Amino acid sequence: MGSYSNILKRRTIRRFQLKPVSFTILKKCVNAARLSPTARNTQPLQFVAVNDAKQVAAVNEAVHFGGVVKQKGRKEGEAPKAFIVILVDRGKKSEYTLTDVGIAAEAIVLTAFEADIGSCIMGAIERERIKGILGIPNSFEVPLVVALGYPKEKPVLEKETKDLFYWLDDKGTLHVPKLSLERVLHRNRF
Numbered sequence: 538m539g540s541y542s543n544i545l546k547r548r549t550i551r552r553f554q555l556k557p558v559s560f561t562i563l564k565k566c567v568n569a570a571r572l573s574p575t576a577r578n579t580q581p582l583q584f585v586a587v588n589d590a591k592q593v594a595a596v597n598e599a600v601h602f603g604g605v606v607k608q609k610g611r612k613e614g615e616a617p618k619a620f621i622v623i624l625v626d627r628g629k630k631s632e633y634t635l636t637d638v639g640i641a642a643e644a645i646v647l648t649a650f651e652a653d654i655g656s657c658i659m660g661a662i663e664r665e666r667i668k669g670i671l672g673i674p675n676s677f678e679v680p681l682v683v684a685l686g687y688p689k690e691k692p693v694l695e696k697e698t699k700d701l702f703y704w705l706d707d708k709g710t711l712h713v714p715k716l717s718l719e720r721v722l723h724r725n726r727f
């Protein structure tokens with residue numbers, strides 16, 4: 538499947554199967570991130586790939602899944618089975634570093650998707666706690682983590698709504714509204 542088709546099909550996954558995620562696939566995700574573009578080719582990012590069950594459980598306590606999903610949509614055993622923690626080397630930071638982080642996160646997510654692994658990019662995280670759990674030195678910051686696992690849900694893409702909030706229906710299916718192409722695309726001038 539091509540990248541365009543995968544980008545269209547991918548949705549954030551917050552409920553995962555029990556099946557473990559191998560280190561081999563995590564390595565592949567990080568390799569894709571490593572080779573992604575960075576401003577001036579500074580390559581300010583490093584990565585901690587976590588699939589040890591104890592470490593995963595500890596990191597999971599330090600991340601916060603979308604409110605509505607956390608309250609009603611999660612059952613025992615549905616937590617992520619791996620994390621890739623994105624690190625920024627403070628000594629290499631520039632005005633573009635967060636852009637580099639976003640591009641790396643998308644590379645991770647799409648590589649995982651190609652291997653049938655669902656993911657959730659996460660910014661609502663307890664950064665110092667995660668650094669402590671994983672022994673990350675102070676010369677690095679933790680801008681984002683990516684939670685990973687085989688999907689146990691099939692979110693549904695919806696037409697735009699007024700508030701753009703995603704929602705769970707009575708059956709626990711997640712619905713994700715997106716702005717229309719017409720609303721966001723300007724042809725030749727605004």
Ligand SMILES: Cc1cc2nc3c(=O)[nH]c(=O)nc-3n(C[C@H](O)[C@H](O)[C@H](O)COP(=O)(O)O)c2cc1C
Pocket residue numbers: 547548549550551601602603604657658659660661662692703713
């Ligand atoms: C930078 C960034 C940070 C995010 N942080 C969180 C988070 O902390 N918790 C969470 O549950 N989802 C988080 N998400 C996932 C978004 O909620 C999700 O992408 C959005 O609802 C659209 O759904 P989609 O990815 O299926 O298109 C984050 C996404 C991005 C890009």
